[in-house]
Amino acid sequence: MRGQPAAGRAAPPRDDAIRLLARREYSRAELGERLSARGHEASEVQACLDDLAEQGLQSDARFAESFLRSRIARGQGPLKIRAELERRGLDREGIRAAFAASEEAGEADWFALACDTLSRRFPGPGDTPRERARRERFLAGRGFDFDQLRHALAHAWTSDD
Incomplete structure (x- = not known):
């Protein structure tokens, strides 16, 4: 069969990496872990990762942007x-750059996202302290900070936000 390694021989790390990247973006570290788990030598994996990055087939910046967009769509903070x-x-620098690009493009309004996420999950602000605490825990678990949480609790169910 064409494209398959001969019996008893493992596929080169590049072939495995291309197969993985065809499905979704991977960070360099993730891809390295996957290739190592498939039994490739560490030196081969590093050389392969360098080549893929040089050719633009693997990019941590592209991975971060894609990952950030998908998590925003899920309502995560x-x-x-x-x-x-x-x-x-x-x-940290790569993460900071991805967040800056997302905010610059207008994709990440964390306060509005917190309001939207909260109003989708709960019908109202809650009448008792226990219910309000439940809403706070929900947003905190989703990754929103204190200011975003307070804003959402005050504005999630108003028509102006």
Whole structure:
């Protein structure tokens, strides 16, 4: 069969990497972990990752932008998204650049997103302290900071926001 390695031989790391990248974007660290888990030598993996980045096939900046957009669409806040990007191996400067690009493009209005996320999940602000605390925990768990949380609790169900 064409494109398949001969029996007993593993595919080169580049082939595995291309297959993975064809499905979705990966951070460099994630892709390295996947390739290492498939049994490729560390030196081969690093050389492959360097080549892919040089050719523009793998980009941490592109991964961060794509990841950020998808998490905003899910209604997740900046704290949770930032932590997840760090967990996936992106450096703080790359994360900061992705957030800046997103805010510059008008994709990330965290206060409006917090309001929208809260109003979709709950029908109103809650009548008791226990219900309000539940709404606060919900937004905090989604990764919104204190100011965004307070803003959402005050404005989520008003018609002007």
